[in-house]
Amino acid sequence: MILTSALIFTTGCFALALLMNLWRVVSAPGVPDRILALDTMVINFIAILVLYGIIEGTAVYFEASILIAMVGFISTVAYARFMLRGNIIE
Amino acid sequence: MSADMALWQEIVLAVFLVTAGIFGLVGSFGLIKLPDPMTRLHAPTKATTLGVGGVLIASMLYFFFAKGHLSFHELMITLFLFLTAPITAHFLAKANLHTDVNRDAVPPPAGDRPWAGFESDEARRIAEDKASKGA
Amino acid sequence: MEYLLASAIGAMTAAGIYLLLRQRTFPVILGISMLTYAVNLFLFASGRIAINLPPVLLNKTPTYTDPLPQALVLTAIVISFGMTAVVVLMGLGAYLSARTDHVNLNEGQDDSAEAGK
Amino acid sequence: MNHWIIAPVLLPALIAAVIILAARYQVALQRVFSVASTVGLLGISTGLLIESMSGRIGVYELGNWPAPFGIVLVLDRLSATMITLTSALAVAVVLYAIGSGWDKRGHHFHALFQFQLMGILGAFLTGDAFNLFVFFEVLLIASYGLMIHGGGAVRLRAGVQYVLYNLLGSTLFLFALGTIYAVTGTLNMADLALRVAELPADDTAMIRVAAILLLLVFAVKAALIPLHFWLPATYAEAPAPIAALFAVMTKIGAYAIIRMYTLVFGPDVAVTADIIGPWLMPAAIVTLVIGMVGVLGATHLGRLAAFAAVGSMGTLLIAVALFTPQATTAALYYMIHSTLAGAALFLVVDMVRARRLSEDDAIASRPAIAQNGLIAAYFFATAIAMAGMPPLSGFLGKLLVMDAVRAHDLVWVIWAAILIGSLIAVVGFARAGSMVFWKVETPPEGTAEDAAPHAPAAALPFVATGALVAGIVALTVFAGPVTAFLSDTSAQIFDRQSYIAAVMETPRAIEAENLPLEGTKK
Amino acid sequence: MIARILPHPLLTLTLVVVWQMLVNYVSLGTLVFGLILGIVIPLITAPYWPDRPRLKNPAMIVEFILVVLWDIVVANIVVAKTILFTRNTSMHPAWISIPLDLRTPEAITVLAGTITMTPGTVSSDVAADGRSLLVHCLDAPDPDAVRDEIKQRYERRLKEIFE
Amino acid sequence: MSLILIAALPFLGALLPGLMIRSGRTACAWATASVTLTALIGLLVHAPAVMRGEVIQYQLEWMPLLGLNVNFFLDGLGLLFAGLILGIGLLIIIYARFYLSRQDPMGQFYTYLLLFQGAMVGIVLSDNVLLMLIFWELTSLSSFLLIGYWKHLPEGRQGARMALAVTGMGGLALIGGMLILGNIVGSYDLTVILQNKELIQASPLYLPALILILLGCFTKSAQFPFHFWLPHAMAAPTPVSAYLHSATMVKAGLFLMARLWPVLAGTPEWFYIVATTGLITMVLGAVIALFKDDLKALLAFSTVSHLGLITMLLGFGTPFAAVVAVFHIINHATFKAALFMSAGIVDHETHTRDIKRLGGLRHLMPVTFTIVMVAGLSMAGIPLFNGFLSKEMMLDAATDAAWNGNHWLVPALATLGALFSVAYSFRLIVHTFLGPKRDDYPAKPHDPGFGMWAPPALLAVLVVLIGIMPALMVGPLVATASSAVIGGELPYYSLKIWHGVNAALFMSIAAVAGGLVLLALHRPLDAAWIRARRPEAKTIFDAMMRAVTGAANALTDGLHNGAMTRYAAVFTLAVILAGSAAWFGGTNPAPAREALAIGPVPLIGWILLMVATVCMVAFHRNRLLSLVLMGIVGLIVSVAFAYMSAPDLALTQISVEVVTIILLLLALNFLPKQTPVESGSARRFRDGTIAVLGGLAVGGLSLAMLLSDFSQESISAFHLANSKPGGGGTNVVNVILVDFRGFDTFGEIIVLGIAALVIYAMTESVLNSPVGVWLKKRPINPHEAGDRHPLMMVVATRVMMPIALMVGVFIFLRGHNEPGGGFIAGLIVAIALVMQYMASGFDWATARQRYPYHMIIALGVFAAAFTGIGSWFADRPFLTSNYGYFQIPPMGEFELATAMAFDVGVFLCVVGAVMLALESLSRFAHRAGDRPSPYPMDIDPSRDLPQEAKDA
Ligand code: NA
Numbered sequence A: 001m002i003l004t005s006a007l008i009f010t011t012g013c014f015a016l017a018l019l020m021n022l023w024r025v026v027s028a029p030g031v032p033d034r035i036l037a038l039d040t041m042v043i044n045f046i047a048i049l050v051l052y053g054i055i056e057g058t059a060v061y062f063e064a065s066i067l068i069a070m071v072g073f074i075s076t077v078a079y080a081r082f083m084l085r086g087n088i089i090e
Numbered sequence B: 001m002s003a004d005m006a007l008w009q010e011i012v013l014a015v016f017l018v019t020a021g022i023f024g025l026v027g028s029f030g031l032i033k034l035p036d037p038m039t040r041l042h043a044p045t046k047a048t049t050l051g052v053g054g055v056l057i058a059s060m061l062y063f064f065f066a067k068g069h070l071s072f073h074e075l076m077i078t079l080f081l082f083l084t085a086p087i088t089a090h091f092l093a094k095a096n097l098h099t100d101v102n103r104d105a106v107p108p109p110a111g112d113r114p115w116a117g118f119e120s121d122e123a124r125r126i127a128e129d130k131a132s133k134g135a
Numbered sequence C: 001m002e003y004l005l006a007s008a009i010g011a012m013t014a015a016g017i018y019l020l021l022r023q024r025t026f027p028v029i030l031g032i033s034m035l036t037y038a039v040n041l042f043l044f045a046s047g048r049i050a051i052n053l054p055p056v057l058l059n060k061t062p063t064y065t066d067p068l069p070q071a072l073v074l075t076a077i078v079i080s081f082g083m084t085a086v087v088v089l090m091g092l093g094a095y096l097s098a099r100t101d102h103v104n105l106n107e108g109q110d111d112s113a114e115a116g117k
Numbered sequence D: 001m002n003h004w005i006i007a008p009v010l011l012p013a014l015i016a017a018v019i020i021l022a023a024r025y026q027v028a029l030q031r032v033f034s035v036a037s038t039v040g041l042l043g044i045s046t047g048l049l050i051e052s053m054s055g056r057i058g059v060y061e062l063g064n065w066p067a068p069f070g071i072v073l074v075l076d077r078l079s080a081t082m083i084t085l086t087s088a089l090a091v092a093v094v095l096y097a098i099g100s101g102w103d104k105r106g107h108h109f110h111a112l113f114q115f116q117l118m119g120i121l122g123a124f125l126t127g128d129a130f131n132l133f134v135f136f137e138v139l140l141i142a143s144y145g146l147m148i149h150g151g152g153a154v155r156l157r158a159g160v161q162y163v164l165y166n167l168l169g170s171t172l173f174l175f176a177l178g179t180i181y182a183v184t185g186t187l188n189m190a191d192l193a194l195r196v197a198e199l200p201a202d203d204t205a206m207i208r209v210a211a212i213l214l215l216l217v218f219a220v221k222a223a224l225i226p227l228h229f230w231l232p233a234t235y236a237e238a239p240a241p242i243a244a245l246f247a248v249m250t251k252i253g254a255y256a257i258i259r260m261y262t263l264v265f266g267p268d269v270a271v272t273a274d275i276i277g278p279w280l281m282p283a284a285i286v287t288l289v290i291g292m293v294g295v296l297g298a299t300h301l302g303r304l305a306a307f308a309a310v311g312s313m314g315t316l317l318i319a320v321a322l323f324t325p326q327a328t329t330a331a332l333y334y335m336i337h338s339t340l341a342g343a344a345l346f347l348v349v350d351m352v353r354a355r356r357l358s359e360d361d362a363i364a365s366r367p368a369i370a371q372n373g374l375i376a377a378y379f380f381a382t383a384i385a386m387a388g389m390p391p392l393s394g395f396l397g398k399l400l401v402m403d404a405v406r407a408h409d410l411v412w413v414i415w416a417a418i419l420i421g422s423l424i425a426v427v428g429f430a431r432a433g434s435m436v437f438w439k440v441e442t443p444p445e446g447t448a449e450d451a452a453p454h455a456p457a458a459a460l461p462f463v464a465t466g467a468l469v470a471g472i473v474a475l476t477v478f479a480g481p482v483t484a485f486l487s488d489t490s491a492q493i494f495d496r497q498s499y500i501a502a503v504m505e506t507p508r509a510i511e512a513e514n515l516p517l518e519g520t521k522k
Numbered sequence E: 001m002i003a004r005i006l007p008h009p010l011l012t013l014t015l016v017v018v019w020q021m022l023v024n025y026v027s028l029g030t031l032v033f034g035l036i037l038g039i040v041i042p043l044i045t046a047p048y049w050p051d052r053p054r055l056k057n058p059a060m061i062v063e064f065i066l067v068v069l070w071d072i073v074v075a076n077i078v079v080a081k082t083i084l085f086t087r088n089t090s091m092h093p094a095w096i097s098i099p100l101d102l103r104t105p106e107a108i109t110v111l112a113g114t115i116t117m118t119p120g121t122v123s124s125d126v127a128a129d130g131r132s133l134l135v136h137c138l139d140a141p142d143p144d145a146v147r148d149e150i151k152q153r154y155e156r157r158l159k160e161i162f163e
Numbered sequence F: 001m002s003l004i005l006i007a008a009l010p011f012l013g014a015l016l017p018g019l020m021i022r023s024g025r026t027a028c029a030w031a032t033a034s035v036t037l038t039a040l041i042g043l044l045v046h047a048p049a050v051m052r053g054e055v056i057q058y059q060l061e062w063m064p065l066l067g068l069n070v071n072f073f074l075d076g077l078g079l080l081f082a083g084l085i086l087g088i089g090l091l092i093i094i095y096a097r098f099y100l101s102r103q104d105p106m107g108q109f110y111t112y113l114l115l116f117q118g119a120m121v122g123i124v125l126s127d128n129v130l131l132m133l134i135f136w137e138l139t140s141l142s143s144f145l146l147i148g149y150w151k152h153l154p155e156g157r158q159g160a161r162m163a164l165a166v167t168g169m170g171g172l173a174l175i176g177g178m179l180i181l182g183n184i185v186g187s188y189d190l191t192v193i194l195q196n197k198e199l200i201q202a203s204p205l206y207l208p209a210l211i212l213i214l215l216g217c218f219t220k221s222a223q224f225p226f227h228f229w230l231p232h233a234m235a236a237p238t239p240v241s242a243y244l245h246s247a248t249m250v251k252a253g254l255f256l257m258a259r260l261w262p263v264l265a266g267t268p269e270w271f272y273i274v275a276t277t278g279l280i281t282m283v284l285g286a287v288i289a290l291f292k293d294d295l296k297a298l299l300a301f302s303t304v305s306h307l308g309l310i311t312m313l314l315g316f317g318t319p320f321a322a323v324v325a326v327f328h329i330i331n332h333a334t335f336k337a338a339l340f341m342s343a344g345i346v347d348h349e350t351h352t353r354d355i356k357r358l359g360g361l362r363h364l365m366p367v368t369f370t371i372v373m374v375a376g377l378s379m380a381g382i383p384l385f386n387g388f389l390s391k392e393m394m395l396d397a398a399t400d401a402a403w404n405g406n407h408w409l410v411p412a413l414a415t416l417g418a419l420f421s422v423a424y425s426f427r428l429i430v431h432t433f434l435g436p437k438r439d440d441y442p443a444k445p446h447d448p449g450f451g452m453w454a455p456p457a458l459l460a461v462l463v464v465l466i467g468i469m470p471a472l473m474v475g476p477l478v479a480t481a482s483s484a485v486i487g488g489e490l491p492y493y494s495l496k497i498w499h500g501v502n503a504a505l506f507m508s509i510a511a512v513a514g515g516l517v518l519l520a521l522h523r524p525l526d527a528a529w530i531r532a533r534r535p536e537a538k539t540i541f542d543a544m545m546r547a548v549t550g551a552a553n554a555l556t557d558g559l560h561n562g563a564m565t566r567y568a569a570v571f572t573l574a575v576i577l578a579g580s581a582a583w584f585g586g587t588n589p590a591p592a593r594e595a596l597a598i599g600p601v602p603l604i605g606w607i608l609l610m611v612a613t614v615c616m617v618a619f620h621r622n623r624l625l626s627l628v629l630m631g632i633v634g635l636i637v638s639v640a641f642a643y644m645s646a647p648d649l650a651l652t653q654i655s656v657e658v659v660t661i662i663l664l665l666l667a668l669n670f671l672p673k674q675t676p677v678e679s680g681s682a683r684r685f686r687d688g689t690i691a692v693l694g695g696l697a698v699g700g701l702s703l704a705m706l707l708s709d710f711s712q713e714s715i716s717a718f719h720l721a722n723s724k725p726g727g728g729g730t731n732v733v734n735v736i737l738v739d740f741r742g743f744d745t746f747g748e749i750i751v752l753g754i755a756a757l758v759i760y761a762m763t764e765s766v767l768n769s770p771v772g773v774w775l776k777k778r779p780i781n782p783h784e785a786g787d788r789h790p791l792m793m794v795v796a797t798r799v800m801m802p803i804a805l806m807v808g809v810f811i812f813l814r815g816h817n818e819p820g821g822g823f824i825a826g827l828i829v830a831i832a833l834v835m836q837y838m839a840s841g842f843d844w845a846t847a848r849q850r851y852p853y854h855m856i857i858a859l860g861v862f863a864a865a866f867t868g869i870g871s872w873f874a875d876r877p878f879l880t881s882n883y884g885y886f887q888i889p890p891m892g893e894f895e896l897a898t899a900m901a902f903d904v905g906v907f908l909c910v911v912g913a914v915m916l917a918l919e920s921l922s923r924f925a926h927r928a929g930d931r932p933s934p935y936p937m938d939i940d941p942s943r944d945l946p947q948e949a950k951d952a
């Protein structure tokens, strides 16, 4: 019961966080802010996935989480490099 | 989520989860609330990392409590996030320095060359040439 | 769930079509990508949806979701990735060569193009 | 076990891989591999064609999985005809590309060419709907590369359109396949035929949508109005040998329509009978007219040839739309004809381009080109064929089509369209030919020597084009045996049961361990 | 010879551990296989890591990690408090320039990462000559104190580990 | 000689001139002539038998399926026409040898001529209407070549095109008519058709068939209103005119009317259409001919007139008129060919054909004068020449014709026609040859050599001989030919000069008298004619053609204007409309499945997805933002896959996503960062409407699908059941990919490989073009930040790349049994490599790349293909898998499956393809001044350390 409530609460927190992130992506004044919001969003997504794994009692989503972490990192770096240099591979 | 657990186990898990949720939320809230790009950068890099870290630890504990089997996967994700978060922040800071920050407000570095992001390719080339000639 | 999925597919299709009808290669390519998401989900949905029943026989669940559409979607994702890569590059090549990224051949040279400077 | 059925798919794939592995920078070596592969394909296809004449349908169960669970390749008279046609065309095209030096104008021509062949041949051979999609994609993506081979701003822009349009087509294909699978739970075409026939009578909407969407997919390939818009610019801007190879690409659409709408959604399938033929026919008629009008209205040879291709697809699809054995025979004959003639026309156009100073193909007078007479003769022959004038196969094909539609409600409209279309095309071709080959400008004084149009000396382009023309002549002279074979072919096409029996002869299901599947009705 | 087979022994060790984490259980088989991969993969990627940094004092790593982990927890609480309870107008964001004594890229990277993960600071850039680090503080009324603490708390330890 | 040989000889012979021309012009002409002569002799061999009333036949199957067979027959009509074609053809060949100048390519001329001859012979010998159609159209095509022979003359090209357009149109109509005819009778064999008069005339399709067939005949035979092409075809060299427009091509229409006379004639429709057309044509042609100053134009219009005359006779539908028609065909052929050749001689010798510049040639060209006088008087219908005989009989036949009950209209008009005929014939003789000699001829005229005048002279002799002794000369021929036309008993007629005093005689006298009066009045009449405004057929035709071509061009270019946006809109609408129509034409039962409950997590995902999607549309002009949003959509989609029990898909989607974004970012670097506002609000509304319709349609279809059940059991139950026992893997999706449907995957990796090759090839071609030069020279963007290869990034990559590779290996190995596999592993490895490229730059990373990506792709294809081929050795089909469990002591039990070898192929292909694509793309950014970086990172203070410090 405690655990269930906690899970619901935490999921709700991250869900709210995700919405805030999306809002930020769309409304941010500068591009770096958007990239930051996107990066945060990816991390929050990982949290949601892991929470979902707990809720369902399955470990099957971990590969997805690892991959999302990796991919989120690469794309953030790519966006930032794009901002900085235009060319991301030089 | 059908596993039977002791109350203390549930409480431990709940503490981790609730803390994680709060930090996650705060991180994202900070992203909206804080006044300028550089300060906003602080919020998610830290709070969110801890938020998701909390969830991962909770998950690890959950599977340990429920199935008696210690899962390393979560550890791996945490490790990965901790490894990448500074790099991400570093790049975003550089991006902010490049686009939004008043360069005069930034203190100069100790040596005679500027901050790497402020040095044009041309200037870098000249400096490198000079260094290689001196060597 | 079905309503969520169907409406999401519909929304992505609509967005894809709208972008598809734009006049520059970049939004058009994004439109095609949106359509690709939509159609991949559609193809996936042809196996109907099931929650937490992945077709991995190690997890001894009572039933499994339909694995075949998943395999098909996987193939489709890969193929559309190849296609996207090609069209992005062609769009870039066309822009660099013609100095315009207009998708319509009847639109003339684009003087606003950065490449022209 | 007859492994030859898969050879037409594997051989070009492996040769392409060898080329990119070992002959990436040696054009001469690439040419050797490419020609060897193409000639080999022609040999294999011919062998398979001869085998198919027995009337037995060859089935190749990939991975040794029984149909409908695995993928099967099916060799019947129709697929054998199509692969032989493709291989023959490929030999001519590859020789032309080598002779004209087109293959050296960019990278990877031969590898892409072989992959393209793999895709086309696979599409003709497969007996699985999703595998058909995969081969469509193989041939399309290779065609994207070939279409922009040699580069240039206009070609690239046209290429972008071509790709975008076909991406839409591919997306639609997936929608159609999803719908089909959702209704029937299978992808094997023979199994589909069985299951569609057994569909409950009150559940028709979805399969109708699937049938029509699939038709539209194939209509894109077949350049059926109003889904033909990709074709004119693509064909006109593509390198000519590629445009020539593309002559068979539109036929893939026609082939797929014939296959799908005789086998799966056949004319006797009540659920879809009212939407396929009745929709296809008027569109085909308009296609014919638009194509022929385009021939008349064209200001450049490339576009002229492209619209001739559209028009010929109209004629072909008119015959297809009837879905009768007689009309299908006509369609198949016309298909072979228009493939050879359309390809030859593009090669002739390229010969003109290659000999003009600015490589343009405007239908206007220019200084006389080298070998004007011979090229004019080729143009005359291919124009006659494309316009459906006697004595070449175009005329015979046209007669077959007209003869086949006698009983159709729209017979007068069709006849008028075909005949008036031919007239317009004749006028258009005559205008173009007389402007390009007869009305020659004298080059300005003093520039005679250096401005003399370059005359590629190689005889190979003439041989390659001549081979296609010879093919047309042969198709004309041997029209009797050819139509007899094609008549057997359409009889086999309409004998759905034998196809289904051949593919599904293995037991329907091997239920080793009955694992319940979520969403399957029991 | 050993150096050729094991260009980065620590990396090999890390990889073996990572493999265990991936496989998610420990057995002789997984260890052996992990070891094989741990040797092969660095060999494959060796061209991309041409120089071989040596650790002078590996034992210090543990201490360093514990310090940093503690600081991370603190950092998060501090930042959360700042976000939630400090008005934007009363914050004192600041840039500070930290002259570096560290010279190896690996050490500088670890330091920069540590700074980012710990209280109220984000390392933002390196000087073009690599001799200074630019750090941004979320709320630092006394920037010099922050600089000194970083040098004292982290750089000193890293210097001991790496150089 | 077999009939097929007679028909084929000219075609086969057409190869000769081209070969013989190297041996000289005369040899070429002789070779050509010998071909025709051989054919003629072959024909004449049959003459006695045909005269006896036999019909010679030849049959060869060609396309039995269609009823198109190479069936020939030779009866009287065929004999007459074939004789004319070959006989006059022979004379023309000889004449042309002398007529053509040295500059004219004679080989081509004879080739075309023989082609034409063959086509004509084919028409008249065909016993199969489809076969006849082929020859019919061939005459149009070969005459196109002949008329346009002097291709440097615009008149020649235009005349050729006009002739082709008009006769081609008729020919196509004829196809329709013949198909109907064959349809009515049930056979395309002429002999069969000719026996079914009742069937044909009773058919409701009789009139359409008649009209279509007559369209063919009228256009070919230059009947009003299709007469206008004939004069313009006069741009051809005179031998062509003499051949085509006197004896052969224009007679094809008459031939066909005669041929089908037994089954088509005799109805009021036939009478009114054919006779009226003929009558009008006869009069009109004669009137115009009088006012033509060009010798050949005059002859052309006279030909029109005479063709009209014969058409009229056939139109009367009476046996007698048919006989007259046949007789006049012979006569016209003889005198008109002679006249054309003579006109050619005049042109050849005086360098003009303008009557107004001629006159008085009688003294200078006596031989030519004699020929023209004989033939001209025959054309005028003066006694003792053959033209008189048939004209008298024509007038006789005309007196019997009643037009809508009116008995004098036809005779009167026929007389009028004859009257003008007399006038222009005399004008031809008088204004060209009589009168005083002039001194302003463009060239000094004299009679040509024997070879040139002999052919017309021979014809002139025939004109006289037939004129004097008709029955002896052509009586039997007329009789056999006529009986073939009539297809029954011959009527009473007699071929003789004096028929006694009858109506025809008076009409004839009136015509001659009137004609002479007209000639006398020619000068004022001509002035009036020139002043009069009349429709000029060529102008009308040209205007029409221009309009049609212009309209065609406007329609074509208007429809296919290159507007992709419109194409896409049409495509989308077509799909929506067709799909909806199909849907609403069927029935859809009520939902069979209960919808799953909506949990909070998917609801959040859904909201995020919808918001991101809407924003993507709203902010699509900001390209970077829309790319970011697309990435979010992709992320949500992959999480959705994970949620909906598709972990493999989630992994694939997410890794594809990042590569796509990198690709798009690389491209966006060069593209504008903003999309301009280009569509007005109406346009946006239109697009929005289409988009919403499409969305609703797809959404609706998805919902219907999701809430329904499979109608039959899905085949994937088999896959679930056999994955482990048959494929050796527990991850059913992976087993499907590498085993059940491995062939799909084989195609899929090839798609990827091709994509990379295409990208590579395109990059090469762009970089090697002027664009590449420009790209290299473009200035450095001053707004770029410094630090290309940041230290932190490089160091992090050094650690992360091995870890990522490890993850790749892990994902690869577990793929067969758990989510993963070669594809995802390939992407992970590629991403790791990309990370390295991003960190240390293209040059540095490429320099350390030991295996070219091309090679990796090829190896991937090989690995996959040879895994598949391997199963051949076990006599199993391609891609049959095998698996087993092996013990390796320290590591325990391992499963090895051939599917894994296949998966290695997949892996290699993916790595190679992704990397080749990215590598190619990143080459765009190279600038001329760029120095390859020797270091992995720009900043490395350790480089300043003394060497020993580093080694320590
Ligand atoms: Na297999």
Ligand code: NA
Pocket (backbone or CB within 6 Å): E075, E114, E115, E116, E117, E118, E119, E120, E121, E122
């Ligand atoms: Na910090």
